[in-house]
Amino acid sequence: MKSESLQSTLFELLVENPEADGGLTEGAKKHEPRSFLRHAAALGMTKLADGLIDPKLVLSWLLTTLGAPAFYVGLLVPIREAGALLPQLALASWVEGMAQRKWAWVAGAVGQGASALAIVLVALSFEGALAGGLICVALAVLALSRSLCSVSYKDILGETVAQSHRGSATGIASSTASAGVIVFALLLMSGVFAREGLVLVSIGLAACLWGLAALVMASLHEEETKSSDQSFNPLAQFRILREDAQLRRFIVTRGLLVSTALAPPYMILLAGSEGALSQLGALVLASALASLLSSYVWGRLSDRSSRLVLLLSGVSGSGALVATLVFSALGLLETIWALPLALFALMIAYHGVRQGRSTYLVDMSPEGQRAAYTAVSNTVIGVLLLASGAFGALAGVVGPAVTLLAFALMAAGAAFVAYGLEEAEHA
Missing domain, CATH: 1.20.1250.20 (MFS general substrate transporter like domains)
Structure with a gap:
C-alpha cells in the first residue's frame, strides 16, 4: 500500500490534471x-x-x-x-x-x-x-x-x-x-x-x-483487448490514407520535418572537417543538453496541443538552419561556439518533432487502429528516408549550404502544413 501511495504521489507531481481519464477504462x-x-x-x-x-x-x-x-x-x-x-x-x-x-x-x-x-x-x-x-x-x-x-x-x-x-x-x-x-x-x-x-x-x-x-x-497492467478487424493483408492497410485526410496531412508534415534529423551531417560538412572534428565532444554535449532541457517541456505542451508543437518545431528548425547559414557567411562557423549553438537549437526542434508526432498520432488514431496508423505513417517515412541519399548527391553538386537551405525551406513548409491540422487533443 505504501508503494501504491508513493506511486500516486509521484504521478500527481508529474502530470497536469491527474484526475483526467482521457478515454481509459475503469x-x-x-x-x-x-x-x-x-x-x-x-x-x-x-x-x-x-x-x-x-x-x-x-x-x-x-x-x-x-x-x-x-x-x-x-x-x-x-x-x-x-x-x-x-x-x-x-x-x-x-x-x-x-x-x-x-x-x-x-x-x-x-x-x-x-x-x-x-x-x-x-x-x-x-x-x-x-x-x-x-x-x-x-x-x-x-x-x-x-x-x-x-x-x-x-x-x-x-x-x-x-x-x-x-x-x-x-x-x-x-x-x-x-x-x-x-x-x-x-x-x-x-x-x-x-x-x-x-x-x-x-x-x-x-x-x-x-x-x-x-x-x-x-x-x-494492460487489459486484454479484442483483436482488430483489420485485414491481414499489409497492403490493404494503405486504404486508411485514402479515407483519412488528416492522416495524409500529418504524414506530409512529418515528411517535411525529417529535415531536422537529416541536417546535422551537412552542418558539419559546412563547418569543414577540421573545425567539426575539434568540436565533436561539444557537439555531442549540445545535442544531449537540447534533449534534456526541451523534451519534458515539449511533452507537456504536446498534452495541450501536439499540433502546435509540430508547427513550432518547423519554425524553430528552419530558424536554426538559417542561423547556421548566416554563421557560415560571417565566417563564424569554425569558432568554438557557433556550430554547437546552431546544433543545440536544431536539436531542440528535432525533439519537438519527436514529441509532437508521437502524441499527435496516438491521439488522432481511432480506437483499435493505432498500430495500423503507426505502421502506415512510418512506412511512408521509411521510404522517404531511403530516398534521402539524394540529398548527399545534391550536396556533392551544389554544396552543403544549398542543401541546408533546402532543409530550412522544408521545415518552414512543415509549419505551414501543420497549421491546417485539426487539434487531436480536442477531437
Whole structure:
C-alpha cells in the first residue's frame, strides 16, 4: 500500500490534471499511476540505450577504429533508420491481433539488447571488413526489433495512460535519458578512460538497459483487448490514407520535418572537417543538453496541443538552419561556439518533432487502429528516408549550404502544413 501511495504521489507531481481519464477504462484508470511510471522508466532506459549506441557517432567511430571500410560506415544510419520503420506495415496486423500488445514490445526490447551484445562480441573478436559486415547485420536485427517496439508502443500507451498525460510520460523519459547521455559525453571528453574501452562498455550497458526495460514493461497492467478487424493483408492497410485526410496531412508534415534529423551531417560538412572534428565532444554535449532541457517541456505542451508543437518545431528548425547559414557567411562557423549553438537549437526542434508526432498520432488514431496508423505513417517515412541519399548527391553538386537551405525551406513548409491540422487533443 505504501508503494501504491508513493506511486500516486509521484504521478500527481508529474502530470497536469491527474484526475483526467482521457478515454481509459475503469480498470486502466485505476492502475494509471503505476502504468505511467513504468512507461517513463522503460522508455527512459531504451532512449538512454539509443544514445549510448548512436549509429551517427558511436558506431561510426567504432567501425573506423576497427578498420572497417567506409562502405560499412555509410550503411549504419540507413540500416538503423529505415530498418526500424519499413517492417512496421507487415507487423501491424499481427500486433493488432494480440490480446496484450505489451509482449510485442517486450520481445522487441530483448531483441535490441541481444543485438547490442552481439556488436560488443564482434568488436572484441574481429577487425576490418568482417567486423563491419557483422556489425551491420547485428544493427539490422536491432532495427527490426526496434520496429516491433515502435509499432506496438502507441497502442500500449493509448490503452494504459490517459490522453492528457501521454506527452508527460514520454517527455520525462527523454529528459532522464538525456542526462545519462550527457554523463557519457563528459566521460568521452575527459580522457580519463580509454575511448575504445569506454565505447564498448557503453554498448554493453545499452544491452543491459534494454533487458531491464523489457522486465519493467512485462510488469505493466494492460487489459486484454479484442483483436482488430483489420485485414491481414499489409497492403490493404494503405486504404486508411485514402479515407483519412488528416492522416495524409500529418504524414506530409512529418515528411517535411525529417529535415531536422537529416541536417546535422551537412552542418558539419559546412563547418569543414577540421573545425567539426575539434568540436565533436561539444557537439555531442549540445545535442544531449537540447534533449534534456526541451523534451519534458515539449511533452507537456504536446498534452495541450501536439499540433502546435509540430508547427513550432518547423519554425524553430528552419530558424536554426538559417542561423547556421548566416554563421557560415560571417565566417563564424569554425569558432568554438557557433556550430554547437546552431546544433543545440536544431536539436531542440528535432525533439519537438519527436514529441509532437508521437502524441499527435496516438491521439488522432481511432480506437483499435493505432498500430495500423503507426505502421502506415512510418512506412511512408521509411521510404522517404531511403530516398534521402539524394540529398548527399545534391550536396556533392551544389554544396552543403544549398542543401541546408533546402532543409530550412522544408521545415518552414512543415509549419505551414501543420497549421491546417485539426487539434487531436480536442477531437
